[in-house]
Amino acid sequence: VIVAENVKKDYRSDSVVVHAVRGIDLTIRKGEFTAIVGPSGSGKTTFLNLISGLDTPNGGTVLLNNRNTSSMSGNELSDFRRDNIGFIFQAYNLIPVLNVEENIEYIMMLQGVEKQVRHARVVEILDMMGMKGYERRFPSQLSGGQQQRVAIARAMASEPALILADEPTANLDSGTSTSLLDMMRDLNRETGMTFVFSTHDQHVVDKARRVVILEDGKNVRDEVKE
Amino acid sequence: VIVAENVKKDYRSDSVVVHAVRGIDLTIRKGEFTAIVGPSGSGKTTFLNLISGLDTPNGGTVLLNNRNTSSMSGNELSDFRRDNIGFIFQAYNLIPVLNVEENIEYIMMLQGVEKQVRHARVVEILDMMGMKGYERRFPSQLSGGQQQRVAIARAMASEPALILADEPTANLDSGTSTSLLDMMRDLNRETGMTFVFSTHDQHVVDKARRVVILEDGKNVRDEVKE
């Protein structure tokens, strides 16, 4: 469970202060399939970085399973993320010198998973992503949407309890987006894996069971369907 | 005018050959407002790189205003692009060490445009993009969609005859996408500036007057509306 209490984040440089997140109160519970929607610059990426512990707030608190991220050390936060959260970055952040398989298996390697098990998991998840046989390609040898799918595969490979996905369908066509979301929705239903998406894509909003609307760094609406 | 005749592009590495573009015949005339649509991996980026001269085909020819790109030197191609084509990259390709103003004015500087004229143009185009006042920010200090808008501003600042835009709305919300496309459509009507988009976004397809469908590196349909 993630609890954000009056969370604020400012960016300061020279004389300018940007209030990217201006007091968000939000609780994400286990098993949610939630979309955070808002215009470009409304604070979606900043908020996902705060609730994952990649960044700490200037005001308010973020509790990850009841632990305050501001009182955790850098190592504690990264260990927590490695074992609980799969993060899909808006710019993918694939490691250019590692091939597709090495990018995807990275977290499992840190967790000490055996090579054969890792390899089988990479093959399985690439197949789910419609990218069978791409194990040895490098990120620079992939199309934009293929890089995005490898970033998604990487986040899901170690089967974390929570997936935080920043604009996961931005470079995918309708067909690929829909099958990806159906696959995530099935995983959510079968395993209780929690999904939180930041998105502009109507395909994602349509499949979400909860939609949180961000405007200028504040959540202005919160709608649970069903 | 751009003429692609039976254009082919293969990527080779070790023992693998990828036929990214498998024989496209297509003519783009002055004043067009055209969308190239296709699933992830269908060859859109590769084709845009070929018709801009950023890359040369393995088979077939690309004629830019009747000149064959394969018989032009690297310098001739980059001079031609600088003076005729604004290219919007799928990954934006902003220069991290330059601020927003320096990124946008870059081409105009190469063309010898005076500082005051460049500055006025930067201010004007940032305002059109909904990003007034962002001149001195650096790319790392911008949201994903803000970086994308700076990449668009950069391509349009020198008012080239042709804009080639690779997924220009991928990280933009509906409202921003629609106002951007309306602005481009007005420019196209008033000045005859030619636009060719590679896209998955229905907002772009709806505004296009011509829609070319790519599948597996070939254009399978070509529909002119109106």
Ligand SMILES: Nc1ncnc2c1ncn2[C@@H]1O[C@H](COP(=O)(O)OP(=O)(O)OP(=O)(O)O)[C@@H](O)[C@H]1O
């Ligand atoms: N440098 C490269 N080396 C090897 N294969 C490549 C390279 N660049 C692209 N490809 C392959 O060529 C095909 C076409 O890629 P391209 O980037 O043109 O597709 P695209 O339509 O732009 O896809 P997307 O919508 O995902 O951006 C893909 O299968 C891709 O894997």
Ligand SMILES: Nc1ncnc2c1ncn2[C@@H]1O[C@H](COP(=O)(O)OP(=O)(O)OP(=O)(O)O)[C@@H](O)[C@H]1O
């Ligand atoms: N490092 C930074 N320094 C200064 N300002 C920043 C920085 N990162 C983001 N911002 C600003 O904070 C605000 C929120 O940015 P954020 O990236 O969270 O928005 P977003 O909703 O993810 O936008 P998009 O949909 O375009 O990705 C924006 O106005 C942006 O310019």
Ligand SMILES: [Mg+2]
């Ligand atoms: Mg963002």
Ligand SMILES: [Mg+2]
């Ligand atoms: Mg592409």
